Amino acid sequence: MAQALLSPEYLTMIATGFVVGTAARMSTIKEDTRQYPSYPNGKFINVITGAVAATIGAVFPITLITQNFVGVSFLMLAVQQFRDVRKTERESLKDLEQSEYTPRGAAYIDGIAKTFESRNYLSLVASLLCVLTMMLIPGHQYVLEIPAGALLAFLVVYLLRRYTKGKNIGDFADIKLATLSFEGSMLHVDDIPVANVGLPEAQDLLKQEGLAVMITPRTVGASIALAHYGQRQTIIHEASRTFGLKRYLYMRRDFHNGRFCFAFVPIRRDAGSLLELVAEVPLLESTRKSERLSNQNVLPDQGGD
Known part of the structure; x- marks a missing residue:
């Protein structure tokens, strides 16, 4: 059994699945002005956990074929x-709340934690599909098996990312600079009274x-989404965290037509x-369902109050 598990054929499958799964995880790590994580240690942790998930996905089908049920139990x-x-990321982000310019809020933290967990499963699925594809091709032709396994794995990863990709604010709302007066x-931000600022x-x-x-x-669905306090909290958190907050931060929602503004x-x-x-x-995610519920109902032309 040990010889079968360590045969060149199986080692090639495991190595290929590991590389493909790890690459799939690395492809989901974006470095921009808003995405977490964006620092070297955070990215390193995500690469390592993705590599572990890729190893599990690559080894799992081979443990079944070799009837290594102890190994199956360990992998499960x-x-x-x-x-x-998910729990670790949630606790870590909650610990940082008091040190942020503006707190992320519970809804945003929950979404980040779920994303971290789901991306590890994406790596696992990629490596698993790669190894299964290589197993199903007869003749042990590595020149054919490796490209076929990698191609199918990345195709499925692409489709899963398209399916799980959520919308952004710009997809359902118009965004423009407003006038402070x-x-x-x-x-006032445009025509919306926001706050009483007494000091000259x-x-x-x-x-x-x-x-x-x-x-x-x-x-209408977009208006429902913006009415969610957690969604508005996410917007002002990203704005203040990215551009810094020298002084003051005000936000206000127009209850008449659902507009939302902030000034800082x-x-x-x-x-x-x-x-x-x-x-x-x-x-x-906590607002996505309500946005889909009525996303075909276009709001009437929104002028001033």
């Missing part, structure tokens, strides 16, 4: 440990260095990048 136990990845001490110094700082964004939903004084003032960032903020 290892798969269960991936559920702890004051009527007395009341701060604060008013001057907002006028000179402040930025404001107006987000207008296109459909960033450390890095880049209006164009801010609009791109807001458009790329993900639609949270």
